[in-house]
Amino acid sequence: MPKLKPEDLEQISERMRKMVVLREGAARAKIIVHMGTCGIAAGARKIMAAVLALMEEKDAKDVIVTSSGCAGLCSREPMITVELKGEAPVKYVDVTEDKTRQIFDEHVMGGKILAKYALAIGSERVS
Amino acid sequence: MAEYRMHLMLCAGTGCVSNRSLKIEESLEKELKKHKLEEEILIVRTGCNGFCAQGPIMVAHPGEIFYQMLTQKDIPHLVEEHFLKGRPVKELMYTPPEEKAPVPKMGDIGFFREQRLIALRNRGLIDPERIEEYIARGGYTGLAKALTSMRPDEIIKEIKDSGLRGRGGAGFPTGRKWEFTAKAEGEEKYIICNADEGDPGAFMDRSIVESDPHSVLEGMTIGARAIGAHHAYIYIRTEYPIAVERMRKAINQAKEYGLLGEDILGTGFRFDVTVHRGAGAFVCGEETSLIASLEGRSPEPRIRPPFPAQSGVWGMPTNINNVETWANVPEIINRGAGWYSQLGTDTSKGTKVFSLVGKVKNTGLIEVPMGITLRKIIYDIGGGILEDKKFKAIQTGGPSGGCIPEELLDLPIDYERLTEAGSIMGSGGMIVMDEGTCMVDVARYFVDFLRGESCGKCTSCREGLESMYQILTEICEGKGKESDVELLEELCAAIADGSMCALGGTASNPVLSTIRYFRNEYQSHIRDQECPAGVCRELIHYLIDREKCTGCLLCVKNCPSDAITGERKEPVNLNQEKCIKCGICFEVCKFKAVEVK
Numbered sequence: 188m189p190k191l192k193p194e195d196l197e198q199i200s201e202r203m204r205k206m207v208v209l210r211e212g213a214a215r216a217k218i219i220v221h222m223g224t225c226g227i228a229a230g231a232r233k234i235m236a237a238v239l240a241l242m243e244e245k246d247a248k249d250v251i252v253t254s255s256g257c258a259g260l261c262s263r264e265p266m267i268t269v270e271l272k273g274e275a276p277v278k279y280v281d282v283t284e285d286k287t288r289q290i291f292d293e294h295v296m297g298g299k300i301l302a303k304y305a306l307a308i309g310s311e312r313v314s
Numbered sequence: 315m316a317e318y319r320m321h322l323m324l325c326a327g328t329g330c331v332s333n334r335s336l337k338i339e340e341s342l343e344k345e346l347k348k349h350k351l352e353e354e355i356l357i358v359r360t361g362c363n364g365f366c367a368q369g370p371i372m373v374a375h376p377g378e379i380f381y382q383m384l385t386q387k388d389i390p391h392l393v394e395e396h397f398l399k400g401r402p403v404k405e406l407m408y409t410p411p412e413e414k415a416p417v418p419k420m421g422d423i424g425f426f427r428e429q430r431l432i433a434l435r436n437r438g439l440i441d442p443e444r445i446e447e448y449i450a451r452g453g454y455t456g457l458a459k460a461l462t463s464m465r466p467d468e469i470i471k472e473i474k475d476s477g478l479r480g481r482g483g484a485g486f487p488t489g490r491k492w493e494f495t496a497k498a499e500g501e502e503k504y505i506i507c508n509a510d511e512g513d514p515g516a517f518m519d520r521s522i523v524e525s526d527p528h529s530v531l532e533g534m535t536i537g538a539r540a541i542g543a544h545h546a547y548i549y550i551r552t553e554y555p556i557a558v559e560r561m562r563k564a565i566n567q568a569k570e571y572g573l574l575g576e577d578i579l580g581t582g583f584r585f586d587v588t589v590h591r592g593a594g595a596f597v598c599g600e601e602t603s604l605i606a607s608l609e610g611r612s613p614e615p616r617i618r619p620p621f622p623a624q625s626g627v628w629g630m631p632t633n634i635n636n637v638e639t640w641a642n643v644p645e646i647i648n649r650g651a652g653w654y655s656q657l658g659t660d661t662s663k664g665t666k667v668f669s670l671v672g673k674v675k676n677t678g679l680i681e682v683p684m685g686i687t688l689r690k691i692i693y694d695i696g697g698g699i700l701e702d703k704k705f706k707a708i709q710t711g712g713p714s715g716g717c718i719p720e721e722l723l724d725l726p727i728d729y730e731r732l733t734e735a736g737s738i739m740g741s742g743g744m745i746v747m748d749e750g751t752c753m754v755d756v757a758r759y760f761v762d763f764l765r766g767e768s769c770g771k772c773t774s775c776r777e778g779l780e781s782m783y784q785i786l787t788e789i790c791e792g793k794g795k796e797s798d799v800e801l802l803e804e805l806c807a808a809i810a811d812g813s814m815c816a817l818g819g820t821a822s823n824p825v826l827s828t829i830r831y832f833r834n835e836y837q838s839h840i841r842d843q844e845c846p847a848g849v850c851r852e853l854i855h856y857l858i859d860r861e862k863c864t865g866c867l868l869c870v871k872n873c874p875s876d877a878i879t880g881e882r883k884e885p886v887n888l889n890q891e892k893c894i895k896c897g898i899c900f901e902v903c904k905f906k907a908v909e910v911k
């Protein structure tokens with residue numbers, strides 16, 4: 188370990204930001220993978236793995252990934268919900284690893300809802 | 315680092331480790347593996363969470379879900395339900411006494427909600443053994459600021475302006491102490507961190523060192539720069555093995571990162587720290603005894619002046635501060651004196667860490683703003699008195715503190731007000747007592763502790779405490795005389811007058827405060843040979859209420875002296891001659907048929 192200079196502290200903080208965000212719960216965006224028994228059967232674990240790989244690949248720092256139970260629409264699993272700070276949550280259904288990548292790029296990183304895969308925004312249907 | 319979506323903050327403080335939290339960790343590892351979650355979910359061993367009564371404790375992020383009283387058999391279900399399927403498990407959450415349903419989020423639980431964390435800012439949020447986690451939460455930026463953009467006198471001014479006072483007991487203004495040491499003449503100057511923590515039942519300092527050792531090191535390094543010291547000792551008692559180990563690791567990491575040793579942060583400043591293990595006598599915490607002990611002499615206090623700031627370790631100017639005092643320093647430098655001094659009262663700024671124990675529902679370690687009322691601490695944070703009994707007194711300040719009664723519960727606490735009330739802030743012990751506590755017995759208990767811990771150097775302390783103990787024992791046995799209370803008061807004054815250190819100086823508090831607020835209890839013992847709380851053995855006897863007794867014979871089975879006899883389904887008989895007043899019958903009776911008179 189090279190000896191630190193004052194400016195290195197900032198760099199370490201930046202590198203460790205994800206840890207702080209996760210523990211303090213102060214994220215800009217939250218991705219929820221639905222992991223009920225139905226979700227897991229439909230491949231939610233793979234989607235979770237894909238999301239986590241994207242987190243690393245894109246070095247997304249202010250994003251939290253969590254799991255939650257069945258959303259009540261078992262036929263449309265796997266399902267993920269994206270929630271940007273201050274905006275209504277958006278549910279995406281029948282997701283695949285490929286769709287997950289697009290949703291991640293466009294919505295989580297880019298801030299634009301990917302309407303073609305979305306089921307509902309908040310509780311309202313969009314398509 | 316792989317991406318973890320979840321961090322499980324498992325408490326590995328002394329309390330939770332004794333409650334087998336490391337076994338919980340084993341189970342967690344096994345179950346996470348079973349579900350192939352080990353690369354998604356990280357287990358982090360943290361320092362003390364504070365809510366020790368509920369251990370083993372684990373907080374799951376994101377969501378800050380608070381799990382408590384975990385056992386190994388809970389883990390398979392918890393991992394599958396919450397960590398895999400995302401459904402938090404209610405049965406393992408905490409239901410505060412005032413609520414009906416479990417409260418999932420830690421911050422929403424009353425015990426935590428009223429707290430304000432400065433000294434304990436990182437508790438439970440970092441792995442104390444990883445310096446990067448400390449840095450990630452702003453650690454060592456205070457030091458960087460102090461070393462690169464502040465002159466030593468500016469650092470001292472900042473600490474003075476903040477109003478920070480010593481958290482080890484006496485409450486001396488920290489900035490002024492630094493200034494004395496800075497101005498003192500000496501070839502070398504020393505810094506000491508007092509982590510002796512001799513008060514029985516106190517664990518504030520242990521907890522800080524266990525949960526955030528770097529906060530103490532950073533504070534000490536800032537102090538060293540301010541006063542011009544290059545060496546420090548941390549005096550930790552040997553009974554704190556986890557704290558010693560964490561501190562040593564922290565020192566090594568800091569050295570590796572260039573945050574201790576030569577040329578700190580590339581600024582040319584040098585400072586090194588040595589851990590010294592103390593053998594654990596109460597008086598070793600007193601600064602002049604501590605210094606004697608560090609130097610290898612027997613730990614006896616000496617007369618001051620000269621103060622350590624003038625002549626301390628090896629006769630050199632030495633600045634000694636308590637663990638909690640040091641832990642506050644980086645935040646003050648970082649955020650400024652103005653920020654810090656907004657909190658608290660006129661004379662006492664910032665926050666104070668207390669260990670809240672005794673007859674309250676929620677026991678543990680708390681940090682609260684100065685000026686908070688005792689009532690808030692006992693009822694909002696502590697959740698009220700156990701079994702909803704009546705509150706009687708709160709003892710603050712450790713063995714040489716005093717007992718504060720019900721009528722003063724709305725007292726906003728700070729150094730001066732506690733002293734006026736006949737107690738002290740001390741290092742932050744708080745013991746809550748209910749109606750079943752005898753105040754004479756309490757005074758005797760603390761005097762007994764102090765008489766055992768008096769180093770014996772000053773006659774007034776050594777002999778005076780012994781005499782007080784004898785008198786208090788006689789009162790408890792119903793052999794007290796009318797003149798005893800007055801005699802106790804005189805002894806108190808004499809001990810305080812004739813003792814070199816504050817052990818003798820404050821030893822009178824437990825006695826004087828109980829006389830002041832509970833004089834009638836002394837009188838009942840002396841005049842009527844009665845102990846109103848039903849505690850003093852010589853003054854009580856147990857009776858069987860024949861109406862309530864169902865003849866279950868549980869007391870008969872448990873009585874160690876065969877004093878109770880009887881037939882099934884018939885009220886039992888208690889032979890007073892044989893009764894040794896152990897109280898076991900009273901404890902085991904399910905029908906409240908045993909009375910104390």
Ligand SMILES: Cc1cc2nc3c(=O)[nH]c(=O)nc-3n(C[C@H](O)[C@H](O)[C@H](O)COP(=O)(O)O)c2cc1C
Pocket residue numbers: 479480481482483484485486508509510511512513596597598599600601602634635636637639741815816817
């Ligand atoms: C009998 C006795 C025991 C003490 N024990 C401790 C102790 O365990 N820890 C501590 O920090 N200060 C203890 N003190 C207070 C120290 O003498 C000293 O005031 C303190 O360490 C200074 O640090 P501070 O200004 O940061 O409070 C004790 C004092 C007395 C008289």
